[in-house]
Amino acid sequence: MPVTLPASLDLSIVVPLYNEAESLPELMDWIARVCSENAYWYEVVFVDDGSTDESWQVIESLSKSFPEQVRALHFQRNYGKSAALNEGFKATRGRVVITMDADLQDSPDEIPELYRMIAQDGYDLVSGWKKVRHDNAVTKNLPSKLYNWVNRKVSGIQLHDMNCGLKSYRSKVIKSIEVYGEMHRFIPVLAKSAGFRKIGEKVVVHQARKYGVSKFGWERFINGFLDLLSVQFMGRFGKKPMHFFGFWGTIMFLVGLVAILWLIVLKFMGDLDNGLTNKPGFYISLTAMVLGSQFFLAGFVAELVSRNASDRNHYLVDERIG
Numbered sequence: 001m002p003v004t005l006p007a008s009l010d011l012s013i014v015v016p017l018y019n020e021a022e023s024l025p026e027l028m029d030w031i032a033r034v035c036s037e038n039a040y041w042y043e044v045v046f047v048d049d050g051s052t053d054e055s056w057q058v059i060e061s062l063s064k065s066f067p068e069q070v071r072a073l074h075f076q077r078n079y080g081k082s083a084a085l086n087e088g089f090k091a092t093r094g095r096v097v098i099t100m101d102a103d104l105q106d107s108p109d110e111i112p113e114l115y116r117m118i119a120q121d122g123y124d125l126v127s128g129w130k131k132v133r134h135d136n137a138v139t140k141n142l143p144s145k146l147y148n149w150v151n152r153k154v155s156g157i158q159l160h161d162m163n164c165g166l167k168s169y170r171s172k173v174i175k176s177i178e179v180y181g182e183m184h185r186f187i188p189v190l191a192k193s194a195g196f197r198k199i200g201e202k203v204v205v206h207q208a209r210k211y212g213v214s215k216f217g218w219e220r221f222i223n224g225f226l227d228l229l230s231v232q233f234m235g236r237f238g239k240k241p242m243h244f245f246g247f248w249g250t251i252m253f254l255v256g257l258v259a260i261l262w263l264i265v266l267k268f269m270g271d272l273d274n275g276l277t278n279k280p281g282f283y284i285s286l287t288a289m290v291l292g293s294q295f296f297l298a299g300f301v302a303e304l305v306s307r308n309a310s311d312r313n314h315y316l317v318d319e320r321i322g
Contacts, residue, residue, distance in 0.1 A: 011035065011042040011115060012094030012171075016084035017102035021054040028062050030108045032069065038112050045071050046102075047088040050078035063321045072321040082184040089174040095119070097174050101165040107205045114168035117200055124173050124196035125188055127159050128166035130206035155189045159201050162188055166204050170196075245299030253292030259285035 013031060017024070028044065035042045044066070046059050056074050063070040073087055085099065096118045100106040110128065117126045151162050163185045177190045188199055263282055 009043055009094040010040045010096065010119075011111075012092035012097045013042065013044045013111070014047065014085065014088035014092060014097060014099045015044060015102050016047045016049060016081050016088060016099075017051065017055060018049045018078060019051045019053045019055060020102040021051070021058045023102055023104045024055065024058045024062065027102060027104055027108070028066065028070070031111070032066065034108045034111050038115075040115070043069055043071055043092075043094060045073070045088045045091050047084040048072065048074045049080065049084045050075045059321070070321065074320070080182065080184075082179045082182055085184050085187075086179040089179070092171065092174065095171050096168060097171055098168045099165060103209055105207050105209055106166040107207055110166060110202070110204045113202060114166070117202065118168050118170055121200070122198065123168075123200040124170050124198045125191050126168045126200045126202055127162065127188060128164040128204035129159070129161045129201050130164055131160070131203045132206060151186075151189075155186075155192070157188050157192060157199060159188060159199070161201075162186065164204070172196075241302030242299040245295045245302060249292045249295030249297075249299060251292070252288045252295060256285040256288030256290075256292060259288070 015027070024046075031042075031044055046062075048056050048059060056072075059070070059072045059074075063072065071091060073084075073091065075083070075087075088099075089097065096115050098111060098114055100108070106128070114126055114128075117123050147163070152158055155162075167187065169191075173191050173194070173196050176194045176196070177187065179187060179190070183190060192199065259281060263279060263285070
């Protein structure tokens with residue numbers, strides 16, 4: 001007789017994946033062993049991000065071997081890791097949610113401590129720190145250290161490895177945020193913006209890749225920095241863009257207006273030898289007023305968009321398990 005799981009589980013494990021057919025059986029067996037040893041009521045939510053290999057067929061097979069534990073989503077095409085995590089988060093039922101990559105570089109043996117730090121220590125979010133990495137030092141390790149240093153300075157969140165895929169969360173955290181674009185790198189920043197301040201870190205084992213190749217290139221560092229600026233801006237002004245555009249627009253317009261008025265006063269006082277329009281300051285002031293007006297109008301448009309925007313995440317899920 002199959003076991004009926006409770007509506008609210010101890011643990012949900014979200015595994016986003018793209019072309020990881022070889023590693024999935026070993027990963028699921030490893031997760032099942034760890035969770036069984038710790039007597040967790042758990043589920044594993046696989047999110048197949050449009051894989052072109054046999055990943056979905058492997059997941060279907062795993063769902064037959066673990067009918068009460070395996071749930072899965074299959075995207076029609078590849079949307080990216082953020083989309084996979086966002087939809088996986090929506091599907092979770094556990095009180096604690098753990099994310100890990102499917103390539104076996106994240107060790108399921110870390111699950112009990114990550115779970116304990118949320119369930120017992122009261123953290124909202126715990127991020128893994130791959131202190132010892134098995135990656136290329138030039139192409140990954142050094143850029144990653146620089147990238148994380150910039151993250152700490154800009155966000156104020158003191159994490160050594162913000163992009164680590166191995167993280168644990170209180171369920172309320174992942175139900176309160178929206179992960180879109182490439183924002184999976186900055187979930188701690190999104191959580192902080194949503195009011196969750198107790199963010200911790202745990203050193204985790206980083207294993208050498210056993211199957212396949214990395215799905216991310218060097219461009220992620222440049223894109224990551226741009227995304228950091230974006231998430232910082234959205235965190236401060238996402239719901240009130242007029243406070244940013246309107247403020248700076250007003251400043252620029254007033255500076256330009258005052259400068260032009262001053263030039264006009266000088267003209268009438270006879271202090272301008274040449275014509276008013278022959279002065280560079282006139283055109284600089286005029287440009288400042290035009291830019292200020294454009295900033296102000298951009299703020300109005302942004303307010304209209306932010307107040308009337310529908311859900312930004314529209315991902316086509318064409319198959320589902322559980």
